[in-house]
Structures are given as structure tokens and as C-alpha cells.
Amino acid sequence: MSGPTTGPEAYPEIRDAVRALCAQFPDSYHREVDRERAYPAAFVEALTQAGWLAALIPAEYGGAGLGLAEASVILEEINRAGGNAGACHGQMYNMGTLLRHGSAAQKARWLPAIARGELRLQSMGVTEPGTGTDTTQLRTTAVRRGDRYVVNGQKVWISRVQHSDLMILLARTTPLKAVAKKSEGLSIFMVDLREAVGRGLAVRPIANMVNHETNELFFEDLEIPAEHLIGQEGQGFRYILDGLNAERTLIAAECIGDGRWFVDRVTRYAKERVVFGRPIGQNQGVQFPIAEAHIEVEAADLMRWQACTKFDARAPCGTEANMAKYLAAKASWEAANACLQFHGGFGFAADYDVERKFRETRLYQVAPISTNLILSFVAEHVLGLPRSY
Numbered sequence: 001m002s003g004p005t006t007g008p009e010a011y012p013e014i015r016d017a018v019r020a021l022c023a024q025f026p027d028s029y030h031r032e033v034d035r036e037r038a039y040p041a042a043f044v045e046a047l048t049q050a051g052w053l054a055a056l057i058p059a060e061y062g063g064a065g066l067g068l069a070e071a072s073v074i075l076e077e078i079n080r081a082g083g084n085a086g087a088c089h090g091q092m093y094n095m096g097t098l099l100r101h102g103s104a105a106q107k108a109r110w111l112p113a114i115a116r117g118e119l120r121l122q123s124m125g126v127t128e129p130g131t132g133t134d135t136t137q138l139r140t141t142a143v144r145r146g147d148r149y150v151v152n153g154q155k156v157w158i159s160r161v162q163h164s165d166l167m168i169l170l171a172r173t174t175p176l177k178a179v180a181k182k183s184e185g186l187s188i189f190m191v192d193l194r195e196a197v198g199r200g201l202a203v204r205p206i207a208n209m210v211n212h213e214t215n216e217l218f219f220e221d222l223e224i225p226a227e228h229l230i231g232q233e234g235q236g237f238r239y240i241l242d243g244l245n246a247e248r249t250l251i252a253a254e255c256i257g258d259g260r261w262f263v264d265r266v267t268r269y270a271k272e273r274v275v276f277g278r279p280i281g282q283n284q285g286v287q288f289p290i291a292e293a294h295i296e297v298e299a300a301d302l303m304r305w306q307a308c309t310k311f312d313a314r315a316p317c318g319t320e321a322n323m324a325k326y327l328a329a330k331a332s333w334e335a336a337n338a339c340l341q342f343h344g345g346f347g348f349a350a351d352y353d354v355e356r357k358f359r360e361t362r363l364y365q366v367a368p369i370s371t372n373l374i375l376s377f378v379a380e381h382v383l384g385l386p387r388s389y
């Protein structure tokens, strides 16, 4: 592969190819999908067929064998082109959990089928209604009975379940009172949704602000074959954290894509829209928030590359992944705000796509981790301030 490997034009061949694919799905396609509250099935299918969603799968299993850096460029370009990678980004970061912690038999069983586009691994079930961000307190249990685990409990906000075949589930296998550290005794499992739904797993969709397929899950004596346990029993929290670093870094890249989309759109509009006999972009009151947004998006991008580089080198990257997600989500949100503001009333018209992208990028201040929790991580784990919880 030629060209730079960090920065706004890194991996030019991937960018060009993803841009060409995205060009077949113009704004009107994404607008219509949003209006219908539908799943962008044709778009996700095209990405799958082109192999982009198997980017992280090693070549020996039929994937492209690329790293998180390249995966981040794919997702960034989707958002930069006006789409929303949230419909399919789950496969990218869930893959890492299977790749890094799955057994040889598990990888051989699932990865080739995912690479061929026959199976989707789009979902990860962590969040619970009763415990929220306080993950180690989660109440869903998986109890070993012979060659099975029996799962009981509830999850909330679990995305893409209706468009996935597989889901990674985090559940408690040893009661909290029986472990030395609260992060111990949690395990991760691969749930085959095709077998589970209707046989111990009920799915209830949640209508929400974004066109994002997300659900409540109810587990009642769901049986999972014991060989679906990923890695060692009790170590699931550690494995999930690895996956969360990938997720935060990839979502940072999506926010960078959003941020550039907003800056491009508002710059173009501010040059064209004439009020009081001159383009609105001639006023510094309009120029400065746009310039500020551009600076912040580009600065956030630098931290995204640090996170990618460390993740791909298997170096600890929690600090960079969290800081990249914080900076990028903040920058894209500020770019969205400037874009909406300077489109005036037209910013609210669905036909301009600004209000749709505005809603989509707003999510990343809350999910997959809220801004406050990132600040708390940096305060306590990077700066060594006293623990607050």
C-alpha cells in the first residue's frame, strides 16, 4: 500500500475505494433510510461484498488482514461521505475481541463465514438498565450447567441485534461477593442470535432520536453451549476493555469524518449564501466558529492516529483511545453546531441533511462512553487523582 499512514490523507487507496462505493449511495439514499427509520441494508450489503467489513480478519481466515488504522479510515470515509457507520461499525470492533481472545477452534468456526459475508457479528451486549456505566455491577448471570451456560438477566441499548447473527455478551459467572476484585468473575460469550431469539432471548426495539437500531434484551434461561465461552472464565471484563479501546478509536475516526463533512458543508454554504448584499462567510462572526471547528477536528485527528498506532502495536492505548474519542466527539459536535447555525432555517430542513448528521454525531457524547466517564478516567488513571467511585 502506498501513501502516508497517518494524517488526513493516510491510506489513499482505501480512501479512494471507499469514496467510490459511498458515491453510489448519495445523500438522498441516507435521507430516505432515516425518514423511513429503516436499516441501510443495500449500503451495508455493498460494504460487505466489497470486503470492507472483514478488514480486520487475518488473510488466513479470508479477510483483508488490515489493522485498526485502516479500519478507522474505512469508517471515517463512510461518515465523511454523509453516511452513518453506526449501522455497521460493530463488526469492526467486535472482531477484535474474537481475534485476540477467541480459541483457534472458535476463530476457524466463525471468521471465514464472517469474511465471506455469510455471518454478521454486529452486536455487543454490555449495558444494563439497572447499573448503566457501572459495568462491574451488572446483574446478568451465566451459570454453568454441564456442557452449557444458562443466562438470566436484562440488557439495554444493544444495537444491531436485528441485523446480526452473532453477539458478544458480557455476564457474571462468579457472584460479586465471591471475587477479590469487582472486575473479576465476568465472562464473555458468543451468542448465536439465530438460535437464541425466541428460545430464552426476547428482543424489544427502542425508538430513539437517531435512526439507530437498538434494543432491550431479556434473558430467561437462555442456554449457551459451553464452547461459546471466549477466553478464560472470569476474565471477560479485561477482554471487553480491549474491545472498548478499539470501539472508542473507531468512533473517534467516525466523528472526524462527521466533523469534516460539517466543515465542508458549512464552508460551501457560507460562500454561496448572500444576505445583506454579501456572502455570510465574509462576516468574521460566521468565519470564526467554522475555523475553530476545523482546527479542533484536525487536532482531534492527531490523537486518533496515536490511538490507532498504539493499538496496532499492541501497546497499552486506553489513554489515547479515550482522549481521541473525547476530542473527536467534542469537535464533531461543535462542527455540527456551527453547520446548523449558519444554515439558518435551512439547517432544520431534512433535505439539507444537516439536522440528520447533527442528531447522529450528538450520540457520541453519550455512547459508547459518556464524556464525563472519559474525564473521570483521565483524572484518576492518567493524573492519579483520588478515585471518585
Ligand SMILES: Cc1cc2nc3c(=O)[nH]c(=O)nc-3n(C[C@H](O)[C@H](O)[C@H](O)COP(=O)(O)OP(=O)(O)OC[C@H]3O[C@@H](n4cnc5c(N)ncnc54)[C@H](O)[C@@H]3O)c2cc1C
Pocket: 123, 124, 125, 126, 127, 128, 131, 132, 133, 134, 156, 157, 158, 159, 160, 208, 212, 214, 363, 366, 367, 368, 369, 370, 371, 372, 373, 376, 389
Ligand atoms: C443509541 C445507543 C446505542 C447504544 N449501543 C450499545 C450497544 O450496542 N451495546 C451496549 O452495551 N451499550 C450500548 N449503548 C449504551 C451506552 O454505552 C450507554 O448509554 C452509555 O455508556 C451511558 O450509560 P447509561 O445510559 O446507563 O448512563 P448512566 O450510567 O446512567 O449515566 C447517566 C449520565 O450520568 C453521568 N454519570 C454517571 N456516573 C457518573 C460519575 N460517576 N461521574 C460523572 N458523571 C456520571 C454519565 O456521564 C451520563 O451522562 C448504546 C446507547 C445508545 C444511546
